[in-house]
Amino acid sequence: MNLRDLVILVADPSSYISMLIHGMLRGFGSNKILEVRNSNGVLQTLMGQKIDIMICDMHLPPHGGLSLTRAIRGKTDNEHRTMPILIMSSDSREATIKRARDAGANMVIAKPISPANLYDRLSWIAFNPRKFVDTATYFGPDRRFKIEGYPGGVGRRAGDKEVEIGAESGPALAQDDIDNLFSSVQTGQD
């Protein structure tokens, strides 16, 4: 993956976490990294220049990264409408991941972030372009997927034990499970 000269916007309220992500991206060969701390900063940056990909925290103030994602996807006269958006979230329950997907995120990466996880998610976005869907209620990457035997995020693997979970929250998902929720038509599962 070649990140040189691509403009990456890191949107995280924490300057320390941003610094860590910045360092990782530099390690990957990126040389144009911008940082902002809130949604207003994102919107101002998007108005001022072309951003190639945004890495955005789920808790980005004031309204969260998903509201921001919906706003970017929903604005029709917006050159960043199809910009890849990678959401960082420490809440990896299935319901949360689905909310991110339904907001139009390309992918969710679970916090804490490791270099390998970040690299693989960026690479997945780069090498697996997804079609976009435009309907009255949704604009964003194709969300279609099929999960066989995967009710509530448990029992999918042969060795998994039966687990009773609450209806609304569900268990935290591993990064692979998050990826599966985003794997789409190109894996032949639609």
Next chain:
Amino acid sequence: MTKGKGQKPGQKSGAKSGSKSGAKKPGRSVTAPPIADVSAAGAVENTTSGKKEASSPAARIFPVDTHFQQMARRVGGLQRDKAIERAQTALDVVKPAYEDFLEREVTGLADLVRKVETGHDEPGWIETAAFRTRQLRDSGGTLGYELIAFVAGSLCELFDSIETGSECNMESIICHIDALMLARQKSYRRLRPEQVPELTKGLQRVVKHVTI
């Protein structure tokens, strides 16, 4: 996990996709969306995958190949292992300074909670404390301070539950602050949670009790 679903992003499928991008068959044409980011090349539909597109007249489905995707696929990038190694080296460089950050954040968090406990009016303290705790959890996890990440993660659960309507139980918060004060000490900070089972199980019990 099935191989197809669980494949590592950007590995096999990447090569496949990369070659595919240059070999798109001409087929059913799709109107390009009225946005600047969709490439001209992306406006050609692959007939083999078009079965669902036709089924919903209200939905417009179109391929998108963004500048990021085009540029990231260029030759000349770093190999995965090399890129990750370099990123890890970048993290190793900041690690020595992390302990100052850790000290500052844990102390700041403890001071804030102490003020609230002693009756000081601290508007928005839950949000501030939750922010600091999330920082500790995320940075600790990324930099390999697993016990810090665990304790902070447990405290995050408490703050999350308070933000969603649970009662604010100061005792349980102070219990976590005490655990953080312990975990930041040199002899503890590099331990893994499973090396201090009494501590971790105790915190789990506290969280379970408070959040139910």
